[in-house]
Amino acid sequence: MSAQADLRGDRQSELWRSLEGVNDPELDEPVTEMGFVERAEVLADGSVAIDFRLPTYWCSPNFAFLMLDGMRQALDALSWSPAYRIRLHDHMFAEEVNRGVEAGKTFGQIFGELAGDEDIAxxxxxxxxxxxxxxxxxxxxxxxxxxxxxxxxxxxxxxxxxxxxxxxxxxxxxxxxxxxxxxxxxxxxxxxxxxxxxxxxxxxxxxxxxxxxxxxxxxxxxMEFNGALCRGLKTTRYKELEVVDGEPTLVDFILDRVAPRDCASRPAHS
Structure with a gap:
């Protein structure tokens, strides 16, 4: 194995260790263990690509922001200071969240009036x-x-x-x-x-x-109940496969089967 491949492998291990320190805020469990991180890759040029998916289309945007912001902080702390791209998929505010996180915006800056009186702190x-x-x-x-x-x-x-x-x-x-x-x-x-x-x-x-x-x-x-619910919803949402051009593709079929509530759409309880 070449020195370049060794370096990339070391960086890949560091990347996953850093993401293991990012928790689902409500459940206090790593996003990696929850299965939310579907791709975390160090590319050939040293940059990092992250693909992230939550249990349902309706997961509360403040939860999505907190997790993505945690990832951003983890990536900023990587030893080689890479450029990176984080993408949230299959979420009703994916475009707004992805664009805002990439620009380093706060929750209020991303959502403006949609944020309402939400107190992220x-x-x-x-x-x-x-x-x-x-x-x-x-x-x-x-x-x-x-x-x-x-x-x-x-x-x-x-x-x-x-x-x-x-x-x-x-x-x-x-x-x-x-x-x-x-x-x-x-x-x-x-x-x-x-x-x-x-x-x-x-x-x-x-x-x-x-x-x-x-x-x-x-x-x-x-917290354990919410964690079990989140895992179940994610498993149910992505358990069906569709083959497109010879490649398996995840199919989102939960829209017709689950009411628009989930582990992240309920108000937080102290």
């Missing part, structure tokens, strides 16, 4: 809160399974958290993600301060942990 915070709580629940439950008492868990600082051993796929997955969410929310937090605090920054009393976990469980169940 507020929406980002709502989803950041849900992600924080979901990741936190996984860690609290994981540490309980390790035999730690509630008092020991809630007294844990960042230094102890980093060295804690966990079992179970979900806890292991969420350990670095909760750390990231905590420090994003509280960037000045000292390593010796408690690692488990509410979104508002209050300590969690050990005697209140059971009730607190019940609240976190409701957040997780809502």
């Amino acid at each position: 507020g929406l980002r915070e709502t989803f950041a809160r849900k992600a924080y709580l979901r990741r936190q629940e996984a860690m609290l439950l994981g540490l309980r399974k390790q035999g730690l008492t509630d008092r020991e868990i809630l007294g844990m600082d960042l230094l102890a958290y980093d060295t804690a051993r966990l079992e179970g796929e979900e806890a292991i997955k969420q350990k670095p993600r909760y750390r990231e969410a905590l420090l994003l929310r509280w960037p000045g937090r000292r390593p010796t301060e408690p690692v488990f605090i509410t979104w508002e920054g209050s300590p969690i009393p050990p005697e209140a942990l059971g009730a607190y976990l019940a609240e976190l469980r409701s957040v997780r169940i809502n």
